[in-house]
Amino acid sequence: MPKRVRMVAQIIVDKCTGCRLCEQVCPTVAIGMRPRRADEPGTGRNIAVLEPEACYNAQACVEICPDDAIEMVELDEPFDVGFELPQVDEDAVKTLCRKAGYGRNMQICVCTDTKAGDIATAIIAGAHSPEAVSLATGARTGCVELCMQPILHLLACAGHGDAPRNPKNGFQWYGESATLWQHVQPDGSLPEAIRNAFPEYPLDKEFGDMAKLKRR
Amino acid sequence: MALLSPFMDALRPPAFHRTWNKREPAKVVAKRAADLPGMTALPIRSLMPDLPQTIWSEDALLGPTNLDEVRRQAQVRAEALDWSKIEAGRMVNLIANPHGLQLCGEAYVTMLEVIAEHVKKTRGAKVRLRIAESMGHIENPDWVKIYRLEERFGDVEECPQMGAGTKVDTKLGDMYVTKKLFDAPYFIHTHVTEMREGYLHRMLDRLMKPFGMAYARLESRSAYHFGFGPRTGQIVSRCIFESDFIQQRYVGTMVLDTTSEGVVSVEADNDLKALDRRLAAGIMRNYAMAMKILGEIEDCVVVFDDHGCGVYCYAGGIAFDNMLCADVDFMDLDNLSLLAAERHDSAEPGLTMGKNNAIKAIVVNYMAGGVPQPFLWDNYPIHVVGDTVNRWMLNDPSNYHFDRAKAPVWPTLDEAVEAACRDGGTDNIIVFDRTPGAFRVSRKLGEHLMSRAPHVRDRVENEFLPKWLRQRGLAL
Numbered sequence: 001m002p003k004r005v006r007m008v009a010q011i012i013v014d015k016c017t018g019c020r021l022c023e024q025v026c027p028t029v030a031i032g033m034r035p036r037r038a039d040e041p042g043t044g045r046n047i048a049v050l051e052p053e054a055c056y057n058a059q060a061c062v063e064i065c066p067d068d069a070i071e072m073v074e075l076d077e078p079f080d081v082g083f084e085l086p087q088v089d090e091d092a093v094k095t096l097c098r099k100a101g102y103g104r105n106m107q108i109c110v111c112t113d114t115k116a117g118d119i120a121t122a123i124i125a126g127a128h129s130p131e132a133v134s135l136a137t138g139a140r141t142g143c144v145e146l147c148m149q150p151i152l153h154l155l156a157c158a159g160h161g162d163a164p165r166n167p168k169n170g171f172q173w174y175g176e177s178a179t180l181w182q183h184v185q186p187d188g189s190l191p192e193a194i195r196n197a198f199p200e201y202p203l204d205k206e207f208g209d210m211a212k213l214k215r216r
Numbered sequence: 217m218a219l220l221s222p223f224m225d226a227l228r229p230p231a232f233h234r235t236w237n238k239r240e241p242a243k244v245v246a247k248r249a250a251d252l253p254g255m256t257a258l259p260i261r262s263l264m265p266d267l268p269q270t271i272w273s274e275d276a277l278l279g280p281t282n283l284d285e286v287r288r289q290a291q292v293r294a295e296a297l298d299w300s301k302i303e304a305g306r307m308v309n310l311i312a313n314p315h316g317l318q319l320c321g322e323a324y325v326t327m328l329e330v331i332a333e334h335v336k337k338t339r340g341a342k343v344r345l346r347i348a349e350s351m352g353h354i355e356n357p358d359w360v361k362i363y364r365l366e367e368r369f370g371d372v373e374e375c376p377q378m379g380a381g382t383k384v385d386t387k388l389g390d391m392y393v394t395k396k397l398f399d400a401p402y403f404i405h406t407h408v409t410e411m412r413e414g415y416l417h418r419m420l421d422r423l424m425k426p427f428g429m430a431y432a433r434l435e436s437r438s439a440y441h442f443g444f445g446p447r448t449g450q451i452v453s454r455c456i457f458e459s460d461f462i463q464q465r466y467v468g469t470m471v472l473d474t475t476s477e478g479v480v481s482v483e484a485d486n487d488l489k490a491l492d493r494r495l496a497a498g499i500m501r502n503y504a505m506a507m508k509i510l511g512e513i514e515d516c517v518v519v520f521d522d523h524g525c526g527v528y529c530y531a532g533g534i535a536f537d538n539m540l541c542a543d544v545d546f547m548d549l550d551n552l553s554l555l556a557a558e559r560h561d562s563a564e565p566g567l568t569m570g571k572n573n574a575i576k577a578i579v580v581n582y583m584a585g586g587v588p589q590p591f592l593w594d595n596y597p598i599h600v601v602g603d604t605v606n607r608w609m610l611n612d613p614s615n616y617h618f619d620r621a622k623a624p625v626w627p628t629l630d631e632a633v634e635a636a637c638r639d640g641g642t643d644n645i646i647v648f649d650r651t652p653g654a655f656r657v658s659r660k661l662g663e664h665l666m667s668r669a670p671h672v673r674d675r676v677e678n679e680f681l682p683k684w685l686r687q688r689g690l691a692l
Contacts, residue, residue: 063352142614149438178389179443206445
């Protein structure tokens with residue numbers, strides 16, 4: 001569940017052009033913009049500014065920066081995030097996980113070892129956007145490739161599928177991506193149109209075998 | 217043993233590249249695992265003598281290294297494709313992926329050059345190169361600089377999965393792709409046929425896989441892992457490829473068909489599904505021996521010595537994921553042993569990987585970061601060479617759990633390997649250092665694998681391949 005943050009981003013002022021890309025990808029909204037002072041080197045009206053305690057070493061900003069204006073620096077004193085979650089009604093956590101179709105202990109964020117129950121706990125405690133979930137748990141601050149969909153799905157199941165973007169034009173996330181599971185009918189089968197669309201795939205068998213897997 | 221010859225021992229691993237956050241592994245790694253005493257190179261061809269001959273290899277010991285035949289075949293294929301969809305003066309995104317650059321280097325760039333020139337010349341269109349970079353530089357060396365792609369192609373852009381996205385309406389609902397890959401009226405898909413992540417694509421729509429991974433945004437990549445079963449994740453790729461949005465822009469596909477040794481041919485088709493069906497049986501056949509022989513290792517120490525990231529470190533032309541899953545037949549579509557991520561409590565550690573009990577310890581001489589691998593740190597004793605590499609591992613944003621491994625840090629590679637072998641009770645070593653065409657192994661392990669090759673070859677020909685082909689409705 002937790003993450004030990006050992007590095008944080010550092011803005012290289014003279015290289016930063018204030019293009020805002022870093023701000024638009026940061027999963028914990030740790031980056032904002034401030035006006036460039038007249039005595040500061042570099043071009044562009046704005047300069048990125050980091051809120052260090054909200055930087056969870058995701059490094060999305062480093063990757064997206066077109067000007068090599070961000071580097072990661074090691075902290076003398078690493079800090080931990082996501083170790084202590086608020087106490088909430090455990091039945092509510094289980095209910096939310098069940099509604100989403102995830103086991104309480106199913107691993108959602110592999111990078112930080114965050115379980116579905118931890119994400120649900122954070123949501124019930126008031127984290128109503130992906131950014132808030134990340135700040136509370138540390139999840140979604142590594143590769144993001146694995147955890148994005150289940151976090152969005154848990155939020156949607158809790159009634160927060162319409163969280164506003166932060167910043168407004170950010171693209172840390174869009175919406176839930178379609179899954180096969182969402183098409184499963186009450187009797188456990190898939191609609192004929194879907195089965196017919198992918199004849200090479202063992203769709204009927206998949207559900208039976210997955211049920212067996214779940215019971216293991 | 218004749219086939220473990222000094223001739224093949226001359227094969228060298230590729231040099232390390234400068235990487236993410238200004239790291240320079242070439243300056244930090246004092247000794248490559250290839251230089252450990254008692255190591256040899258076990259040629260894949262000695263395991264599978266009828267491996268097709270290459271038209272390009274990275275090393276002259278394996279085959280031709282000049283690019284003439286790649287260029288000629290790419291030209292022939294380009295002339296055979298129908299480009300009429302492309303209108304003069306309009307923009308075409310030529311989409312590349314880092315795996316092609318990793319494995320096939322200049323051969324892949326040559327294929328891209330031929331396509332770009334042909335389309336510009338015959339259609340009067342503008343062509344720009346777009347590289348689907350997945351996790352970006354944390355995972356990949358800076359291929360644009362390494363292959364001087366801006367100089368050679370002009371307009372070049374690397375497009376990581378975290379970049380802005382575009383919503384695509386598919387048969388199953390909304391999915392998301394990387395905007396910059398598809399922001400032109402047309403695009404051309406390119407690929408290589410290597411055996412990476414076979415446990416994910418299961419050789420179903422294999423050549424479409426980038427549409428569900430490298431070309432997809434985080435949301436849909438995540439859904440691939442979490443919203444589908446162990447044999448159906450590739451439906452994401454199919455859905456995106458078959459969407460109106462993609463079909464309106466799609467022109468054609470050209471791929472390098474590869475083996476462990478390099479490129480065996482250039483293939484192309486406007487019909488991606490037909491191309492996939494045409495090549496699938498050959499891909500499975502050409503990689504089957506390299507994959508299945510790894511299952512014959514009874515005990516060993518694995519050394520990572522590559523600019524890939526753990527499961528994507530390569531040996532003999534295949535990724536470590538094949539070794540990690542070597543004790544199961546993940547090409548068998550009846551096999552549920554992998555991708556147990558969805559809909560079960562994680563009593564089993566790791567997201568997709570089981571534990572290969574033959575791996576007694578892992579030594580990290582160098583590897584890149586970016587891909588979470590708790591299934592390594594939690595399941596195997598880990599040894600690290602040097603404080604700098606250890607610090608790089610600990611600082612990896614996706615592998616905070618590396619410190620759970622409590623890996624001893626050794627001043628030299630020799631000491632790390634010695635300790636790993638001693639603690640693991642084995643003197644067998646296999647190195648993932650990206651040497652093409654051969655497994656870098658300790659001599660005794662090489663001899664063991666050679667002795668097992670006839671048995672494995674028999675099983676591949678008479679058991680595995682027939683089953684894999686039958687399950688997919690394919691014939692050799």
